[in-house]
Amino acid sequence: MRSSMKASVASLALAVLAGAPAFAQQRTLTYYADYDPAPLAAMEGIIADFEAANPDIDVVLQNFDHEGYKTAIRNFLTADAPDLANWYAGNRMAPFVNAGQFMDVSDVWEANDLGTKLASAKASMTIDGKQWGVPYTYYQWGIYYNKDVYAQVGAEVPATWDDFIANCAKFKEAGIDCLTTGTKALWPGAGIFDYMNLRTNGYEFHMDLTAGKVAWTDDRVKATFAEWAKLVEPGYVTANHAAIDWQDAAALLVQGKAANYVMGNFAVAVFKEGGMTNDTLGFMAFPTINPDVPRAEEAPTDTIHIPSGAKNVEDAKLFLAYIAEAGPQTKINAAMGQLPINAGSEVADDPFLQAGFELLSTTPGGIAQFFDRDAPAEMAKIGMEGFQQYMVQPDQLDNILERLEKARERIYK
Structure with missing residues (x-):
């Protein structure tokens, strides 16, 4: 044992003397x-x-x-x-x-x-x-909903957009906002637009649009707004959304004054701080609009x-x-x-994390990054201003799309 130790020390010394790294x-x-x-x-x-x-x-x-x-x-x-x-x-x-x-x-x-x-x-x-x-x-977006309000009007969790809109009529009759949002800071409206567009046209179209490869006056963009009109024109969205922040809209869901909210999972903490529990707060994927379009999700x-x-x-x-x-x-x-x-x-x-993990891990159509991440900053701001205006003034759609198209032509040169 002693002689082998001596040999090891000698070998180490030789390595050092020779300039070879010992370690x-x-x-x-x-x-x-x-x-x-x-x-x-x-x-x-x-x-x-x-x-x-x-x-x-x-x-x-x-x-x-x-x-x-x-x-x-x-x-x-x-x-x-x-x-x-x-x-x-x-x-x-x-x-x-x-x-x-x-x-x-x-x-x-x-x-x-x-x-x-x-x-x-x-x-x-x-x-x-x-x-x-x-x-x-990443974290999921989707629709958070008030289970008590659904039970109150006898609504089922919708699988399709048509089902969702049919529920909206029930909520309106009961004096409840079908969908709440607060677009004072603009970005919550982009979440709604993204899902409308992802469900109407799919992930690749979303990416091409935010990359400036598609005109905002394209018929496929207009098809997205045609579906959105089913929500906006009958007055199914919180009326003063442009004047309130997203947390104010969260309070409406908590209070049972609204049924649904398109939002990211970070909002769950706010819902629970307001008094909602796992028994009263629900989560669902945004419903299918075009069944031929693979389901894509929003997950920054x-x-x-x-x-x-x-x-x-x-x-x-x-x-x-x-x-x-x-x-x-x-x-x-x-x-x-x-x-x-x-x-x-x-x-x-x-x-909610479990539901999000299941949702995103099984997404066949792709993961979008949210409008203001996928579009350049200047285009994102102009786009989100347009989305907010559309929800207030849907009759101005043609003017809004023309303005967005002029911005696209300038920004993506």
């Missing part, structure tokens, strides 16, 4: 992100787990506030790129992909069977048939990318493969109160 060299992986406190703590735990599994790699995380990050990323992708960077899926990543600033990571997807594990989000990560990052969290998706200027690409790809796995996605989403994308992940014991 593996530490490699640095730089990561720029924009996490809130709870998910930041979770990600730091995931990084620690990754480093324990890969002791040669030191992950250096630099965290920015959300607004600062939006400016910073445009600078650091050009000047001094990290090895990993947070961003968003869909058309929000397209400018960086088209500018050659995000790296193609299709090999990571193929080597780790991510097309199966992350199937629901693959379309939103794909441009020109290639994948440009890895998604780690956060992602991690490898900038083209990354210095440690090999380890960056190892980290992307790690964050795509079920365990890390379970851990960070538990902290965020959101949904993992890996279909093998576990979801918190919450009926």
